[in-house]
Amino acid sequence: MSSLPQLRIPATYMRGGTSKGVFFRRDDLPEAARVAGAARDALLLRVIGSPDPYGKHTDGMGGATSSTSKTVIIAAASVPDHDVDYLYGQVSIDTAFVDWSGNCGNLTTAVGPFAIANGFIPAERIPQDGTVTVRVWQANIGKTILVHVPVRGGQVQETGDFELDGVTFPAAEIVLEFIDPSDDEGDGGSMFPTGNLVDDLDVPGVGTLKATMITAGIPTVFVNATDIGFAGTELQPAINEDKAALAKLEAIRVAGALRMGLIRTAEEAATRQHTPKVALVAPAQDYTSSSGKRIDAGSIDLNVRAMSMGKLHHAMMGTASVAIATAAAVPGTLVNLAAGGGTHDAVNFGHPSGTLAVGASVARIDGQWTVTRAVMSRSARVLMEGWVRVPPA
Incomplete structure (x- = not known):
């Protein structure tokens, strides 16, 4: 049995819309987990606490539902005219599997606030009071999403009176614009x-x-x-x-x-x-x-x-x-x-x-029918920030 100390990885636990997940800056991950592959999947599975035959995620950050077994990796934009790359991993609860085949629209809401709070947006673009539009490249499906984040006192506004069914408490309203959201896969x-x-x-x-x-x-x-x-x-x-x-x-x-x-x-x-x-x-x-x-x-x-x-x-x-x-x-x-x-x-x-x-x-x-944009309002906030600890593989 290993007696090595746990890995300590900077992370933020966030709610976005009616979901919540563990957010990472890509460059904070262990080097082997910064790219697609078995090492990345194994790390995220252990962070969430999967696979869990008991279906509880007692030994991880997951919540044992599809809405709460989610991970997000944010990196500097790889595509011109964007602010960040957003990569989403849906972690299975009872099997050793991370699904990278799609996006999480709810957690997209939290990507904008995370990008602002973690230095991905230049200071000159952040007003004292107003709105910051974060241009997100959704890397799973190769699409652009605009996240319109309210700012007060130069900081992301999280509290407010916007109510979202499925979320217990009100918060600040964040508007999402999905640009050309049709996925041509298949x-x-x-x-x-x-x-x-x-x-x-x-x-x-x-x-x-x-x-x-x-x-x-x-x-x-x-x-x-x-x-x-x-x-x-x-x-x-x-x-x-x-x-x-x-x-x-x-x-x-x-x-x-x-x-x-x-x-x-x-x-x-x-x-x-x-x-x-x-x-x-x-x-x-x-x-x-x-x-x-x-x-x-x-x-x-x-x-x-x-x-x-x-x-x-x-x-x-x-x-x-x-x-x-x-x-x-x-x-x-x-x-x-x-x-x-x-x-x-x-x-x-x-x-x-x-x-x-x-x-x-x-x-x-x-x-041919095509969709140029879709718009909805959600909310997001930081639940906890610091480090997650993961036993070494």
Whole structure:
């Protein structure tokens, strides 16, 4: 048994949107962990406390949910006209696996404040009072995100009265702009990788389902909640405690990944747990959120429930919110039809914790739909800063 002292690595524990994770400056990591590979993955797994067969993350910084088992690495920008590179690692809870296949839109919110506080933004760009726009290169998917961070007294403003469903306390509002957020990965090289707004998706063991498959924000498979026996107003226990439902939803995810060209065989899905997402859509209905707040159908455009790392998300992923807003803006998608059809520059949708408003700008060019930007408001704050300690490998 090793008796060597633990590694001591500078880190910041931050909440961004409805997620939280451990943030690192890349140059603070041990040299072997500054590049992709087994050493980096092993370090981040140990930081979070995975794999944990008990599902608790007692011996790490993770929170044993997909929203709290996250890591972020920030570096000086490698792309001109950007401020920082943002690399996101989704850490599996019960397996030795870090998924680098997508972005975390929620934690993107915290990237701007982290960049300002850690010296990535020149002092002359930081006003005494005002807003700093941090231009972020999202390195996982190769996209630009603008994070508009409020500043007071020359410091990042963290406190405020902006309320975000899924987060207990109010904070300062941070506006996110996702620029050209369509991910062209997979077959077809378009926002709708199958070339269709709605497909008949054959799912082994489930049947044939109507599905909208889109790559805006994050690859997402949308299906009608009622087609698989749900109302679209479910909270976490209704799905996460139902093993048959989880197996059905995973089968949909695998079938969608194959149809979108994200994987070549069903077996590959195990090495790509973060993407694609599966989301259930339904017309607006009254329901009671997980906090006990009553959501009236008249206050929302539709209901959406989304899966993350094999479980129903407690609120909504930021990247999936981009997919929702984009699909809602395109007439004829399942999301658009659930929202009543027509045109939608923005939607306010219901999720398990409450509601969220997101806007998207789309256009049809040469017969192909494209999205130029998506906008939403979130909040972020530092929870703890200092060093994480990790036993040596």
